[in-house]
Amino acid sequence: MGAGAFGTALAVALARDGRDVTLWARDLADMATTRRSHRLPDVLIPEGVTITSHLPDAGEADTVLLAVPAQTLRDVLIAYEDVLRSRTLVACCKGIDLTTLTGPAATIARTLPQATGAILTGPSFAADIARGLPTALTLACGSARTGLALQETLSTGTLRVYRTTDTIGAELGGALKNVIAIACGVAIGAGLGDSARAALMTRGFAEMQRLAAALGADPQTLAGLSGLGDLALTCTSELSRNYRFGLALGAGASIDTTLTVEGAATSRAVTRLGHERGIDLPICAVVAALTDRDISVETALQTLLSRPLKEE
Ligand SMILES: NC(=O)C1=CN([C@@H]2O[C@H](COP(=O)(O)OP(=O)(O)OC[C@H]3O[C@@H](n4cnc5c(N)ncnc54)[C@H](OP(=O)(O)O)[C@@H]3O)[C@@H](O)[C@H]2O)C=CC1
Numbered sequence: 001m002g003a004g005a006f007g008t009a010l011a012v013a014l015a016r017d018g019r020d021v022t023l024w025a026r027d028l029a030d031m032a033t034t035r036r037s038h039r040l041p042d043v044l045i046p047e048g049v050t051i052t053s054h055l056p057d058a059g060e061a062d063t064v065l066l067a068v069p070a071q072t073l074r075d076v077l078i079a080y081e082d083v084l085r086s087r088t089l090v091a092c093c094k095g096i097d098l099t100t101l102t103g104p105a106a107t108i109a110r111t112l113p114q115a116t117g118a119i120l121t122g123p124s125f126a127a128d129i130a131r132g133l134p135t136a137l138t139l140a141c142g143s144a145r146t147g148l149a150l151q152e153t154l155s156t157g158t159l160r161v162y163r164t165t166d167t168i169g170a171e172l173g174g175a176l177k178n179v180i181a182i183a184c185g186v187a188i189g190a191g192l193g194d195s196a197r198a199a200l201m202t203r204g205f206a207e208m209q210r211l212a213a214a215l216g217a218d219p220q221t222l223a224g225l226s227g228l229g230d231l232a233l234t235c236t237s238e239l240s241r242n243y244r245f246g247l248a249l250g251a252g253a254s255i256d257t258t259l260t261v262e263g264a265a266t267s268r269a270v271t272r273l274g275h276e277r278g279i280d281l282p283i284c285a286v287v288a289a290l291t292d293r294d295i296s297v298e299t300a301l302q303t304l305l306s307r308p309l310k311e312e
């Protein structure tokens with residue numbers, strides 16, 4: 001569900017590997033006839049993918065991948081509850097819901113408790129997956145048995161899926177790396193240099209681990225693909241929309257508001273979560289203030305540099 005860049009890329013990769021895939025979009029436009037998505041223009045969607053805007057066309061499919069932005073996941077679950085509640089639902093989004101302050105796996109568990117929930121996350125650009133380039137992802141599911149089955153279902157010759165039962169760690173790794181990627185983009189866009197970026201990645205990772213530990217995640221999960229792996233990708237590549245958003249903010253350039261930039265809303269959600277739990281998240285707080293245009297880049301820099309000196 002969700003025929004954006006990521007949903008389309010996963011559908012293409014799975015169908016190429018022989019899976020029976022239905023790709024649902026709320027608005028098909030001319031996708032079914034052209035078999036192309038404007039978000040992945042170079043990719044022809046294989047005939048093995050059924051493209052539809054009528055969800056019952058998914059028939060008895062027992063696994064549903066939810067590739068919609070994190071801030072819309074809850075609405076989608078509620079709107080299609082009748083079709084979704086008895087299936088295995090795999091969230092393929094990265095973010096923290098601003099209203100409930102929950103990640104995608106927890107949002108599924110809260111909204112449709114009868115469904116089996118999981119999350120697929122980790123370093124992977126949709127364009128790379130669609131081209132069949134080698135990619136490794138994390139599949140987290142509270143049920144070890146379902147996780148094992150999903151790992152088999154979602155792995156292909158080039159898409160290598162690792163599994164864990166730590167859904168909190170996996171969803172936090174994916175959500176938080178986007179916030180730090182915005183910070184890194186700002187640093188590079190403002191001309192602060194690669195050393196500043198390395199500092200933000202490392203101290204940002206410390207914030208990710210701090211919050212994850214406080215919320216009950218296994219710190220090892222954050223050192224894996226969903227966490228360190230995705231941080232490395234997203235903080236260094238201009239293919240990332242979060243990083244590009246930061247670059248524009250830092251350079252004072254215009255922002256493309258049509259793009260999905262999950263880290264913006266998530267920086268606000270995470271800052272609220274930090275306040276509620278008494279956890280120090282200075283980089284996330286600065287990103288939230290920058291994206292809200294509450295502070296300038298100069299103030300953001302001074303805020304971080306003037307903090308008391310401490311042990312690492
Ligand atoms: N792109 C990437 O490389 C990767 C993305 N992800 C994650 O995947 C998630 C989706 O991102 P991505 O596919 O890139 O985003 P896109 O902006 O490319 O696509 C978003 C899709 O969600 C649909 N959508 C938005 N709101 C709703 C709604 N209320 N109901 C139903 N459908 C809706 C859009 O439909 P419409 O076109 O009608 O607006 C569109 O099909 C994000 O959380 C992202 O972090 C994860 C890994 C890689």
Ligand SMILES: O=C(CO)COP(=O)(O)O
Binds near residue numbers: 233241242243261
């Ligand atoms: O999550 C991603 C790569 O793992 C995609 O990053 P962006 O959402 O920043 O484009």
